[in-house]
Amino acid sequence: MSGARILTIARLELTQRLRSVGWYVLLGIFMVLLLGITALSFLVFSSNDLPGAGVFSIIVNFVLLLVVLVSPTLSGNAINGDRDAATLAPIQVTAATTGDIMLGKLLAAVATGCAFLLIAVPFLAVGVFGGGVTPGMFLVSLLVLLLEIIIVAAMGVGLSGLIARPLFSIAATYLVVAALVIGTLIAFGLGGAAVRTQVTHYERGWDESGEPVCDRWEEYTYEQPRYDYVWGFLAANPFVVMADATPTEFDADGYPRDMFGQIKYGVRMAQKAPGSERWDICDGGYDVQPSPEEQMRDTVPSWFVGLGIQLVIAGGLFAGGWSRTRTPARRLPPGTRIA
Template sequence: MSAAHIATIARLELTQRLRSVGWYILLGVFALLLVGITALAFMVYSWGDAIGAGVYSIIVNVVLLLVVLVSPTLSGNAINGDREAATLAAIQVTAASTGDIMLGKLLAAIATGGAFLLVALPFLAIGLLGGGANALVLLVSLLILAVEIVIVATIGVGLSGIIARPLFSVAATYLVVAALTIGTLIVFGLGGAALRSEATSYSRPYDTNGEVDCDEWETYTYEVPRFDRVWWALAANPFVVLADATPTEFNDDGYPVDMFGQIKFGVRAAQQSPVEQRWDECAGDYGDMRTPEEVMQGTVPSWFVGLGIQILIAGGLFAGAWSRTRTPARRLPPGTRIA
């Protein structure tokens, strides 16, 4: 492989995109959306002391959302689009190797996804003016966001090399990304609702004088969904990976100050078993009164597992596309255009 060949292929790919007026319109629409979202974010977090941290977290999540929505269209036809236009064969007969072609296409797809992050940088800077942001939070969140951009681009390029038709590969890329984002939520919601158990609530009864009877217990049984058995389904969700990996900042009451922490708390709280609730007024125990900070300290992170699953999926698809693009090809799908 040659770095010069990879750069040349990436530059050719980007040149084709930069010639399109629609690409600039898309970035302009994204910038306008960020204007409105930034204004709303300042209104949402106006009550806190760490306004900048909250606004920053919303903008980063919006950038990830746009990458998830747009990147499959930009990367899902990277290879088979050239094959259909009869330009891939012309590149394959040059000195560029299969690895040069694959990595060049991937680099261009990553660059197009990273363009959304570049557009968002001024808005991230504006959000930080509100104060309360932590340098470690900035570093980790941007790093995870960059990794997610690479993963989504790799999935698109991989499927574009495996599937012969551009339309089908773009659709398949959307399906894979949707499975990671929406599908994990569906599995979590339906799985938790389906796996129901009997829960018991314990409380002290009151006597005829309205006083608490500390010598007796009153029990009440009911059915509850068992989200604690399916919380792992959320591990591979890109937004959960981003939130769970980012260090959480808390206010003085132990509550998260940004969206990263709020998403993380929701996932971590789902790990708690709901089968027993105890309210003991005699002992001053009023159930689970732990703060989100205490809940997170007593639960386990899952972002590295989810990130590993994403890398395996993206890497497997990319390896399959590499094998399918290698020349000379022993077998191609019926109807595949060569030159």
């Protein structure tokens, strides 16, 4: 493999994309959406003493959302699209190796994804100046976002080499991404609802005349989903990986300041098994609950597991596409165009 050849292939790929007017229209729409989302985010977090953290987290999540929506279209036909247009074979008979072609295509797909990140930089800066964004939060979130761009691009390029038809490879890339983004939520919700346990609620309240009743307890038993058995499904979700890996900033009461912390808190609380509840009007009402910051100390992070799962999937698909693109090819799907 050669770095110069990889850059040449990536430059050729980007040149083809930059010729399209639709690409600039897409970037323009993205900028307009970012402007509206930034303004709305400041309204949402206006009550916070440091609204910048919330605005920053929403913008980063929006960029990640656009990456998982658009990147499959940009990378899902990288190999078979050239094969279908009879432009892959001329490259394969040059000094460029299969690795040069695959990595060049991957680099071009990553660059197109990073273009959205570059457009978002001014809006991210607005969030930083709004206060509440620490250097660790800034660097980790952008690093995870870059990794997610690479992972989704690798999935698309790999499937474009494995599947002969561009339409099917793009659809397959969307299915893989949808399985990580939406499928993990469905598996979590259905899995937790399918497994239930009985929980007892103890109560000392008021009688019919409105007087407190402190001489006896009333018990109510009901079923509660066991999300603590299936919370691991969420580990591979890109948005959960982003939220769980990013350091959380808390306010004076121990509540997260941004969307990263809110998502992290919800996932971490799913790790805990449901327990009995007590309502005691004779002792001040419900038991005092610890703050989200205190509750998360007793849970474990999962972002590295989810990121590892995504890397294994992306690496496997990319390796499969590499093997299918290698020349001379022993076997090709029926109807595959050679030149």
